[in-house]
Amino acid sequence: GGCSVAGVAALAFLPENVGATICYLVALIPILFLAVGSTAPAAIANVIAVLKGRDTSGVSRAERVCRHEAAHFLCGYLCGLPIAEYSTTDEQIPRVEFHDTREGPVTAKRELSEDEVNALAVIAMSGSVAEAMEFGSAEGSTSDLIGLENVFRRSKNFLGAEKQQDLTRWGALTAYRLLNQNKSRLDKLVLAFEAKRSVSECIRILEQYK
Numbered sequence: 001g002g003c004s005v006a007g008v009a010a011l012a013f014l015p016e017n018v019g020a021t022i023c024y025l026v027a028l029i030p031i032l033f034l035a036v037g038s039t040a041p042a043a044i045a046n047v048i049a050v051l052k053g054r055d056t057s058g059v060s061r062a063e064r065v066c067r068h069e070a071a072h073f074l075c076g077y078l079c080g081l082p083i084a085e086y087s088t089t090d091e092q093i094p095r096v097e098f099h100d101t102r103e104g105p106v107t108a109k110r111e112l113s114e115d116e117v118n119a120l121a122v123i124a125m126s127g128s129v130a131e132a133m134e135f136g137s138a139e140g141s142t143s144d145l146i147g148l149e150n151v152f153r154r155s156k157n158f159l160g161a162e163k164q165q166d167l168t169r170w171g172a173l174t175a176y177r178l179l180n181q182n183k184s185r186l187d188k189l190v191l192a193f194e195a196k197r198s199v200s201e202c203i204r205i206l207e208q209y210k
Contacts, residue, residue: 072098075179110154111155125144129179
């Protein structure tokens, strides 16, 4: 069907690393339909909107990026990874990056364990999922998908195409569940990002509203 055609198109017309991961993202549609379609059909439409790349909401870039980055912050916090960098862009929008492991800084050559790959998959997918949940589409997924592909390449255990597809599905679905279960915390964190609050203030919000 349409999902298969979209996946093949991603492999045919995009760079190898991005095309492969987007192909895996396309495969999310039937899985999410089975997992949450009966109770949250809007989530399926949102994921489809991500893949189509539509944005008819008229949302400002600042609103979109703040929610995207706040979702990364929340899921990184829930997964227990330490913050590597929290900075403000030229557009005066906070951005957050996490270390790949709970150990903090490690060399790029260090292989990642199964648990580390799982946590990073959730964090990578969380920004786009949060955008789709709120606005009906996502624009900031490309760099996250490239990052996820790099995570897969560093896995200690070999990850073939099918396993990468499964992990991408699982990461998106887990991110959706975490964000949905912590919706009020995410909304408060988005406000904190819009107000350019510090890392300690953002963490205080997450610890206060459990």
